[in-house]
Amino acid sequence: MIRARGLAKQYGGVAVLRGLDLNVRAGERVAVLGLNGAGKTTLIRCLLGLTEFAGELDVAGHDVRTSGLAARRAIGYVPQRPPHFDGTLRDIVAFFCRLRGLDAAAVHAQLEELGLAVTEHGDKHVRTLSGGMLQKTLLGLALGAQVDVLLLDEPTANLDAPARREFLRALRSTAADRTVLLATHRLADVEAVADRLLVLHEGRIAFAGRMRELWDAVGADVTLWIQVPPDRRGDVERHVAAQYATTTVLRNGSAFGVKIERTRRVDLLGELRTSGVTVEDFWTEAPSLHDLMDQLLATRPAGPEDRAE
Amino acid sequence: MTGARAALFVRRELAAALHARWFIVYAALFLIAGVLLTAFGMGNTMVYGYRGFAKAFAGLVHLALFLVPLMALFPSAASIADERESGVLEYLLAQPVSFGEVYAGKWGGINVAMVLALTIGFGAAGAVAVLRGVPLALVTIAYGFVLLLALAFVAVGLLLSSLAASRARALTFGVVLWFLLIALGTLGLMVVSIRWGMPQRALMVWTFVNPIEAFRIGVMSVLDPDLSLLGPIGVGLVERLGSTGTAVLAALSLVVWSVVPGLIGLRLFRSRV
Numbered sequence: 319m320i321r322a323r324g325l326a327k328q329y330g331g332v333a334v335l336r337g338l339d340l341n342v343r344a345g346e347r348v349a350v351l352g353l354n355g356a357g358k359t360t361l362i363r364c365l366l367g368l369t370e371f372a373g374e375l376d377v378a379g380h381d382v383r384t385s386g387l388a389a390r391r392a393i394g395y396v397p398q399r400p401p402h403f404d405g406t407l408r409d410i411v412a413f414f415c416r417l418r419g420l421d422a423a424a425v426h427a428q429l430e431e432l433g434l435a436v437t438e439h440g441d442k443h444v445r446t447l448s449g450g451m452l453q454k455t456l457l458g459l460a461l462g463a464q465v466d467v468l469l470l471d472e473p474t475a476n477l478d479a480p481a482r483r484e485f486l487r488a489l490r491s492t493a494a495d496r497t498v499l500l501a502t503h504r505l506a507d508v509e510a511v512a513d514r515l516l517v518l519h520e521g522r523i524a525f526a527g528r529m530r531e532l533w534d535a536v537g538a539d540v541t542l543w544i545q546v547p548p549d550r551r552g553d554v555e556r557h558v559a560a561q562y563a564t565t566t567v568l569r570n571g572s573a574f575g576v577k578i579e580r581t582r583r584v585d586l587l588g589e590l591r592t593s594g595v596t597v598e599d600f601w602t603e604a605p606s607l608h609d610l611m612d613q614l615l616a617t618r619p620a621g622p623e624d625r626a627e
Numbered sequence: 628m629t630g631a632r633a634a635l636f637v638r639r640e641l642a643a644a645l646h647a648r649w650f651i652v653y654a655a656l657f658l659i660a661g662v663l664l665t666a667f668g669m670g671n672t673m674v675y676g677y678r679g680f681a682k683a684f685a686g687l688v689h690l691a692l693f694l695v696p697l698m699a700l701f702p703s704a705a706s707i708a709d710e711r712e713s714g715v716l717e718y719l720l721a722q723p724v725s726f727g728e729v730y731a732g733k734w735g736g737i738n739v740a741m742v743l744a745l746t747i748g749f750g751a752a753g754a755v756a757v758l759r760g761v762p763l764a765l766v767t768i769a770y771g772f773v774l775l776l777a778l779a780f781v782a783v784g785l786l787l788s789s790l791a792a793s794r795a796r797a798l799t800f801g802v803v804l805w806f807l808l809i810a811l812g813t814l815g816l817m818v819v820s821i822r823w824g825m826p827q828r829a830l831m832v833w834t835f836v837n838p839i840e841a842f843r844i845g846v847m848s849v850l851d852p853d854l855s856l857l858g859p860i861g862v863g864l865v866e867r868l869g870s871t872g873t874a875v876l877a878a879l880s881l882v883v884w885s886v887v888p889g890l891i892g893l894r895l896f897r898s899r900v
Contacts, residue, residue: 366721370898391723402713404643416635417722456718469721 319344319467319497320365324373327360327521334360336521337373344466347498349512351505353611356518358501359398362471365499366395378466391418394460394496398472400452407447407455408440418463425462432458432488450481454488461492468493470500474507486510503607517614524614533580536613542583544590545573545599553595561589575603632724636732637739644702644740653698657748660694661687665755684761684769687752688846691773692839693809696780698744700801703737703784707896708797726897734785734889741777749773768849772878776842779884780805783838786892808839830860831867835876838884845877 322340326333335357342348350358364371367386375382378392403410411429415422426436432454444452453473460468470489474482489498489511500511508515509529517525517532525532546554551574558567558576568575578586583602590597605613644650664686707730710716719729753766784801791797811833834840844864848854852870854861864873 368717368720387723387725390721393721395718395721397714397718397721399714401715401718403715404646413635413639414722417632417724 319346319378320499321376322364322373323375325361325364325375326372327357327364327369329360334521335364335371338521338523340516340523342497342499344497345495347493347500347511347513348516349508349514350499350501350516350518351503351508351607352501352518353503353607355520357521358503358518359471360521361518362395362469362499362501365469366390366393392466394457394463394465394468396453396456396460396468396470396473398475400449400456403444405444406441407434407444408436410444410455411436411440411459414459415462420463424464425459428462428492429455429458431492433484434458448481450477450485453477453481453485457485457488457492461496465496467497467499470498470502472502473500474502474504482507505604505607505610517611519611519615524611532610532614536610539577539609540580540583540605541568541575541603542578542586543570543573543575543601543603544587544597546590546595546597548572550595553593554590557589557593557595558586562586573599629728633728633731633735636724636729637735640706640733640736641739644736647702649698649702650740650744653694654744654747657690657694657698657745658751660690661748661752662755664690665752665759684756684765684850685847687749687756688769688843688850691749691776692843695745695773695776696805696808696839697802699737699741699777699780700784700787700805701798702740703781704787704791704797704801705784705794706733706737707785707788707892708791708794709788712794727893730785730893730896734781737781737785738778741781742774745770745773745777765849768874769846772842772846772849772881775878775881775885776838779838779842779881779888782885782887782889782892786888786895789892789895808837811837812840812843827860827863831864834860834864835880838881841877841880841884845874845881848873848877 320340320342322338325335325338325340327335334355338361350361352358360369363369364375365377365382367382367390371383377389380386380389380392382389405413411425412422414420415425429436434451434454439447439451444455447455457468457473473489474485477485486507498511500507502508512529515525515527515529515532516523525535527535544554554574555567558574562576562578562582568577576586587597587600665684707716710719716729720726749770753770756766757763783804784797787800787804788797791800834844844854844861847861848865848870852865854865854870854873868876
């Protein structure tokens with residue numbers, strides 16, 4: 319559904335994409351993960367034909383360079399920041415329905431499924447809607463257009479946690495049969511939406527595979543937070559220091575944070591129970607994207623891996 | 628490019644203009660100032676006949692000369708830069724539309740809005756002038772020149788809007804350009820000519836290159852066929868081109884200004900989204 323060969327883009331002599339090969343099959347949900355400046359947004363701008371590029375790029379069988387209109391007809395787009403439209407929700411929906419030749423009733427039904435009934439919110443100026451509602455409006459417009467491909471450029475980046483969860487839930491439930499390319503720097507978004515993951519770093523694909531394969535590849539440590547009675551903290555510190563000498567022990571109020579291999583979390587909790595320490599509470603914190611990238615780049619074999627089939 | 632999609636963008640731009648304050652303010656400003664100037668400015672001149680009302684009507688022309696370029700520059704210079712900043716432009720271009728359709732829609736929509744605003748404003752002033760004895764044909768020709776001046780600065784504004792990185796910069800460029808073109812009008816060039824000896828031929832060429840001067844010369848050559856109101860440059864133009872030739876050349880200059888900057892803007896627009 320999406321095919322790139324040797325996709326490259328420079329801005330002012332600085333290479334942002336460095337010859338990517340990419341294949342996303344119909345119905346696949348792929349996340350493009352990367353730090354700021356990795357090339358995620360540039361990849362999406364290339365797919366939308368908003369910028370010139372080198373190499374080949376097809377969407378739904380249409381060459382983006384020579385058949386841009388046909389390619390964009392197959393694409394629904396949700397940007398990072400919702401555009402500041404001027405008008406009511408009803409006006410905006412009506413305009414985009416006319417522009418794309420859509421059945422307004424179908425789009426209204428789609429918006430209602432996303433919790434945005436036009437009968438209820440239609441007369442509200444779009445600038446009075448929350449960020450989450452705006453993003454869902456754009457998602458509704460894209461889904462109502464019956465597009466084959468959804469391009470989402472960090473759609474949850476400016477949403478608070480509840481709005482983010484709500485948007486991802488809506489995306490999962492309504493876009494099940496679409497091809498999705500989600501650019502993000504949030505691991506949680508990847509785990510919530512994607513079947514497959516591409517990690518972009520400095521315009522190259524640093525990893526392509528499933529999320530679990532990424533964890534396996536990098537052996538990324540997680541932080542296991544443990545809460546124990548105050549009189550047993552010393553025992554826990556000594557145990558961790560003796561058994562997990564290379565890990566880092568963090569403190570946050572009454573809780574200990576132990577950086578540990580993902581697979582060894584259960585071992586540590588078992589050891590503490592055996593030694594008679596009552597664990598009052600525990601939780602796991604995933605590594606940050608920066609940590610993950612550091613570990614990925616450290617474990618990655620020399621030479622670029624720019625094919626993502 | 629399909630006409631239907633471009634027409635949709637024209638309607639969108641027109642609706643935005645009618646909804647915006649600038650449209651109402653400009654139309655009202657031009658209407659009030661134009662009517663007052665025409666009604667009271669002509670009060671004591673009718674006894675002098677044709678040349679008398681020409682001088683009085685020249686007041687309206689000079690109002691247009693200062694006001695119309697700004698009226699046209701503000702909405703057009705803001706249009707693309709504003710939507711680029713707000714993310715609307717990128718979202719529009721992510722739809723199955725071409726760059727040309729979006730640009731043509733903006734261009735057409737702002738042009739239609741300007742024509743409406745000026746028809747209301749200049750129309751009322753012109754009606755007062757006709758009622759007070761100015762021939763309808765002269766008012767119509769002057770109205771045509773006012774429209775051409777507006778269309779020329781809409782095209783310039785779109786060029787600046789495509790070029791500038793932000794709305795504020797586009798508007799600043801617009802005001803600076805307007806000021807320079809006003810400052811480098813006939814009066815400024817005569818100062819240059821006297822101080823540094825600029826040849827009269829160069830002054831005449833500049834008169835047609837500067838759209839504000841082209842407008843002034845064009846309208847005045849109709850109102851005052853010997854162009855004596857414009858001093859030696861006016862007289863020189865009439866001697867070389869005749870009053871009709873001067874008017875036609877001025878109109879042609881404005882037509883070129885109404886098209887060429889807009890087309891350059893389109894080229895820049897494609898590369899600066």
